[in-house]
Amino acid sequence: MRKIVIAGNWKMFKTQAETQDFLQGFLPHLEEIPQGREVVLCPPFTNLNLLSKSLHGSVIQLGAQNVHWEENGAYTGEISGPMLTELGVRFVIVGHSERRQYFGETDATVNLRLKAAQKHGLTPILCVGETKEQRDAGETESIITAQLDKDLIDVDQDNLVIAYEPIWAIGTGDTCESTEANRVIGLIRSQLSNPHVSIQYGGSVKPNNIDEIMAQPEIDGALVGGASLEPASFARIVNYK
Numbered sequence: 451m452r453k454i455v456i457a458g459n460w461k462m463f464k465t466q467a468e469t470q471d472f473l474q475g476f477l478p479h480l481e482e483i484p485q486g487r488e489v490v491l492c493p494p495f496t497n498l499n500l501l502s503k504s505l506h507g508s509v510i511q512l513g514a515q516n517v518h519w520e521e522n523g524a525y526t527g528e529i530s531g532p533m534l535t536e537l538g539v540r541f542v543i544v545g546h547s548e549r550r551q552y553f554g555e556t557d558a559t560v561n562l563r564l565k566a567a568q569k570h571g572l573t574p575i576l577c578v579g580e581t582k583e584q585r586d587a588g589e590t591e592s593i594i595t596a597q598l599d600k601d602l603i604d605v606d607q608d609n610l611v612i613a614y615e616p617i618w619a620i621g622t623g624d625t626c627e628s629t630e631a632n633r634v635i636g637l638i639r640s641q642l643s644n645p646h647v648s649i650q651y652g653g654s655v656k657p658n659n660i661d662e663i664m665a666q667p668e669i670d671g672a673l674v675g676g677a678s679l680e681p682a683s684f685a686r687i688v689n690y691k
């Protein structure tokens with residue numbers, strides 16, 4: 451059975467005070483969330499402890515935005531798997547295009563991070579997707595195939611979520627047509643050994659397009675950036691019809 455996973459990626463947004471404000475607006479909506487939907491919040495590391503305490507016992511699960519492959523060591527600025535699991539973190543985003551683009555992450559480091567996440571019992575959300583230039587050049591399929599080939603070496607597909615995030619659709623308001631996202635996600639699925647992996651769509655997911663996106667048969671959830679920052683908007687998304 452493929453699980454539905456809706457995750458909010460807060461990126462580098464929200465102080466702890468702003469996180470408290472978010473919770474005040476969001477917590478009243480929790481009861482509306484239909485059973486069987488996994489809802490995950492991935493705040494900056496600095497908010498994990500606060501959210502871990504505030505969401506304890508609720509249906510909302512906690513995710514981080516990255517994880518290092520070693521358990522500890524001289525890796526300034528990095529966070530390890532045991533540091534996350536100690537806080538009750540269950541999911542971790544790995545290989546987001548912003549990490550690949552701005553922080554030099556490669557398929558090799560993405561692969562190491564995926565394996566480390568799984569070793570510590572975290573479920574990684576692997577992000578893949580093409581740039582506008584690659585899409586225009588007709589390279590969407592070959593780029594994604596190459597990413598999957600390298601990123602998933604020795605990765606356990608029984609404990610994995612994948613997010614298809616076309617880079618040109620991130621933060622632009624330029625959503626990928628839902629039928630096209632469905633097609634690419636079907637293509638991703640055809641390259642996996644486990645057909646039950648949940649595959650999300652990400653890129654300008656909003657309250658006004660979530661119903662259409664989730665109506666697509668191949669799409670098992672969403673990875674939501676900007677629209678997860680505002681309580682009413684994220685509540686509407688997790689309560690899609």
Ligand SMILES: O=C(CO)COP(=O)(O)O
Pocket residue numbers: 459546615619620621622623652653654655673674675676677
């Ligand atoms: O990058 C994203 C989620 O990881 C998508 O961001 P937006 O929803 O803001 O386009």
